[in-house]
Amino acid sequence: MLSDKLIKSIIEKKSPIVVGLDPRFESLPADIRTKHLENDGSTLKAVSNALIEFNRGIIDAIFDLVPAVKPQVAFYEQYGIEGMIAYKDACDYAKSKGLIVVADVKRGDIGSTSKAYSNAHLGKVEINGEMISAFEADFATINPYLGNDCMAEFMDDIKTYEKGMFVLVKTSNKTSGQLQDLKSGDETIYEKVADIVCQWNQEICGETGYSPIGAVVGATYPEELVALRKKMPKAIFLVPGYGAQGGGAQDVLGAFNEDGLGAIVNNSRGIIFAYQKSNLDYKSAAREAVIKMKNDINQALEQDQKKYW
Numbered sequence: 001m002l003s004d005k006l007i008k009s010i011i012e013k014k015s016p017i018v019v020g021l022d023p024r025f026e027s028l029p030a031d032i033r034t035k036h037l038e039n040d041g042s043t044l045k046a047v048s049n050a051l052i053e054f055n056r057g058i059i060d061a062i063f064d065l066v067p068a069v070k071p072q073v074a075f076y077e078q079y080g081i082e083g084m085i086a087y088k089d090a091c092d093y094a095k096s097k098g099l100i101v102v103a104d105v106k107r108g109d110i111g112s113t114s115k116a117y118s119n120a121h122l123g124k125v126e127i128n129g130e131m132i133s134a135f136e137a138d139f140a141t142i143n144p145y146l147g148n149d150c151m152a153e154f155m156d157d158i159k160t161y162e163k164g165m166f167v168l169v170k171t172s173n174k175t176s177g178q179l180q181d182l183k184s185g186d187e188t189i190y191e192k193v194a195d196i197v198c199q200w201n202q203e204i205c206g207e208t209g210y211s212p213i214g215a216v217v218g219a220t221y222p223e224e225l226v227a228l229r230k231k232m233p234k235a236i237f238l239v240p241g242y243g244a245q246g247g248g249a250q251d252v253l254g255a256f257n258e259d260g261l262g263a264i265v266n267n268s269r270g271i272i273f274a275y276q277k278s279n280l281d282y283k284s285a286a287r288e289a290v291i292k293m294k295n296d297i298n299q300a301l302e303q304d305q306k307k308y309w
């Protein structure tokens, strides 16, 4: 089961970290931008090729240190078809290096449309009797706003193809409370979503005790992390908000179970653009940033007596 694969890879690499592949063309190293603008002019193709070169460099620099990467589709989609070619390359190249791919696509719609989203990112499409993969990520992030039956559309592919999903429970952004913290009866909306995640965790769970149905909970809400951890013991938490959004090692401790497992902390800008605050080239700077993040989190886990390894 994919949750077992992720947990085992976290243990093997001693690294509960996911690197966010969120490239911005204007923030890429000047030599990469110049080369591709000279080759292809001021075009979407130039940007796409630059993103591909940059991402491959980042993946080469960090693949042995972390279990997973998380490409955020928005940074590719903005460049249209050419951008999506770079998105697919990020997924495929990361997989070729043994990494688990979390597609940050935040999908969810009426049931029949959710199924099409699931086909695109987790499952396959049928063409003339043949089943073909489109993007083939491992996990996808899911927006629960349309309700249980719409999220359930992803379940078939999760079971058939050993995939997983991370459901947005309590997001890291400043105004996440505007809707997510509203009360419905005794519980907040985000607690209701956590209840749904728990139900699915009963339905599907791996030998490590963790389910491929995980939860997104922001590092920027450490108290909620603690409470939600107790509520969803079998869910793996995908924790964004570390680094650029202000979260640090102490803030994410609550995401981990007492066994020291159960969470994977994302850092995108803080790793891929680390070179901007360093004298190193972008690959070496990304590697250094991952090593520092890993040491910081492992040290905090050790002090909290939660370190697994």
Ligand SMILES: O=c1ccn([C@@H]2O[C@H](COP(=O)(O)O)[C@@H](O)[C@H]2O)c(=O)[nH]1
Binding pocket: 020, 022, 072, 104, 170, 171, 172, 173, 216, 217, 218, 240, 241, 242, 243, 244, 245, 266, 267, 268, 269, 270
């Ligand atoms: O609640 C959420 C859900 C998703 N994200 C995504 O994570 C990364 C964070 O990037 P940083 O550069 O590390 O801030 C980005 O892709 C977001 O779309 C999130 O931040 N919060």
